[in-house]
Amino acid sequence: MSRSREISRRTKVAITVGVALALFGTGIGVAAAGGESAAPTVDCPTVGDKLSGVPASAQAEVSRNLALLNTQIDEANRRLVTSQGEGGPNFVQNAILGPLKAKRVATIDRIAIAIGRQGTRPQGLESLATCTLSTAGGGGAAEDPEAPAGEPPAEQPPAEQPPAEEPPAAEEPGEQPPAGVGTITCPDVASQLPAVPAGARAEVDRNLAQLETQIAEANARLVSSVGQGGPNFVQNAILGPLEDKRFAAINRIATAIGRIDARPVGLDALAPCTVS
Structure with a gap:
């Protein structure tokens, strides 16, 4: 009789532990699902x-x-x-x-x-x-x-714009990063342009200035991002975006000239830059 009761007691304990473990496992699964x-x-x-x-x-x-x-x-x-x-x-x-x-x-x-x-x-x-x-x-x-x-x-017909007093200024190199960091070098655009019509001069000058601003910003980014990212960080985060910005600015220059005179070709090749 006592042996029968002992077996019954052990059986109840085993069932109780099994149910508890099952409930615990279910709780973990729900928590994991809810945490995703x-x-x-x-x-x-x-x-x-x-x-x-x-x-x-x-x-x-x-x-x-x-x-x-x-x-x-x-x-x-x-x-x-x-x-x-x-x-x-x-x-x-x-x-x-x-x-x-x-x-x-x-x-x-x-x-x-x-x-x-x-x-x-x-x-x-x-x-x-x-x-x-x-x-x-x-x-x-x-x-x-x-x-x-x-x-x-x-x-x-293309809208006439008043001629600017100054000819398009040649691009000047932007502020240089500290030694050892590298400097972004881009092809000069102004020297590759044909004679700029008077009606397009203001827009051309504005975009040439923007090209210089873009290079200065990229060089500043080159300095501030030292140590960031992987081996392709400079290409993906600095040179790639700079090329896209230059492409747009150069395209605007060509369009401004093309509204009045023959649109210059081949300027797109001047968009990519390098780090030296």
């Missing part, structure tokens, strides 16, 4: 829905660049995943969001230029270049590459 959060994604303003009446002749180029905006976001999201744990607290801004903004500035500028060749150049699109990090998952809406079409307007 959606991976952060890049969230960018859409551009296509801000366009209206894209001239038929600009449709292909606009659609191509809208698709490129989607590609840039996809690449940035992949970079977010592959760079987990890299860099310091500002790594995502400096190595992903900053370069993405530079690429979007150049791409959006190409869209505006394409429309402006045949119609009225849209204003304010540059404000759509900045992206943010979203922890809600899913990211922002993708661009629709099919830009809204419009009727091509009658060609308008």
Whole structure:
């Protein structure tokens, strides 16, 4: 009789322990599931829905660049995943969001230029270049590459601009980083230009000055980011974005000249820079 009671008692203890362990394991699983959060994604303003009446002749180029905006976001999201744990607290801004903004500035500028060749150049699109990090998952809406079409307007004669008093100044090297850090070297643009029409001189000068500002900013970034990121950090976070900015500025120079005279060709080759 006592042996039967002992077996019964042991059985109850074993069942109680088993149930407790099962409940404990379930609790851990629920807690782990609840602790998972959606991976952060890049969230960018859409551009296509801000366009209206894209001239038929600009449709292909606009659609191509809208698709490129989607590609840039996809690449940035992949970079977010592959760079987990890299860099310091500002790594995502400096190595992903900053370069993405530079690429979007150049791409959006190409869209505006394409429309402006045949119609009225849209204003304010540059404000759509900045992206943010979203922890809600899913990211922002993708661009629709099919830009809204419009009727091509009658060609308008180029607006005359008052000539500037000074000729385009040759580009001067920006402030140099400390010894040992390296210096960004870019091809000179001013010396490669043909005779600049008087009506385009102001815009050309403005963009030549912007090229110098871009180099100075990149050199400052080169100094402040020493030790950040991996082996490709300088290319991905500094030289790549600088090339995109230069491409847009050089394109604006060529467009300004082309409105009045023959558009210079081959200037795009002057966009890439190196560190020496």
